Amino acid sequence: MNLIRPIALLLLLTGPAIAQGQVDFGGLTQDTSLPVEVTADQLDVNQNDGSAVFNGNVLVTQGEMRLTAQRILVNYAGQDLGRIQTLNATGGVTLVNGAEAAESQEAVYDIDSGEVVMTGEVLLTQGQTALSGNRLVIDLETGTGRMEGRVRTIFEPSGQ
Numbered sequence: 001m002n003l004i005r006p007i008a009l010l011l012l013l014t015g016p017a018i019a020q021g022q023v024d025f026g027g028l029t030q031d032t033s034l035p036v037e038v039t040a041d042q043l044d045v046n047q048n049d050g051s052a053v054f055n056g057n058v059l060v061t062q063g064e065m066r067l068t069a070q071r072i073l074v075n076y077a078g079q080d081l082g083r084i085q086t087l088n089a090t091g092g093v094t095l096v097n098g099a100e101a102a103e104s105q106e107a108v109y110d111i112d113s114g115e116v117v118m119t120g121e122v123l124l125t126q127g128q129t130a131l132s133g134n135r136l137v138i139d140l141e142t143g144t145g146r147m148e149g150r151v152r153t154i155f156e157p158s159g160q
Helices: 004-019
Strands: 022-024 037-039 042-046 051-062 065-077 080-097 100-110 115-126 129-139 144-148
Touching: 051 080, 065 100, 080 115, 100 129
Parallel strands: none
Antiparallel strands: 022 144, 037 051, 042 051, 051 065, 065 080, 080 100, 100 115, 115 129, 129 144
């Protein structure tokens, strides 16, 4: 009974978005129709399945957004090798846009839907706030997202 009041008060003070695992990702809003540029140390292309693998110091840019990883598998839209459908990133994945950054072990970016799903020890930083969990889903078009799986954050009392 003693713990119920402080937890309820914490959830009330932090707002319903945090209480439900939803976070404002306004800083991660992105125009997904912008061109996607990929640079890496190495590229392997498979014409049979319409994929490409970028290895080593991979950097993906789209507008102001930056995605880095050690390996990114690019799946193209059918036979159109000029249009990327999804990016599957692994190995030290970092997504940065402005003052907001998210880190994870893996990430899948669906270009058409504008959705990024980050998994594995996810850490999101927004200014002085940090939020961690097992899975983060970000809608880049709306700037909304959801952190799932043992979500953890630390709240500082105001005035300190």
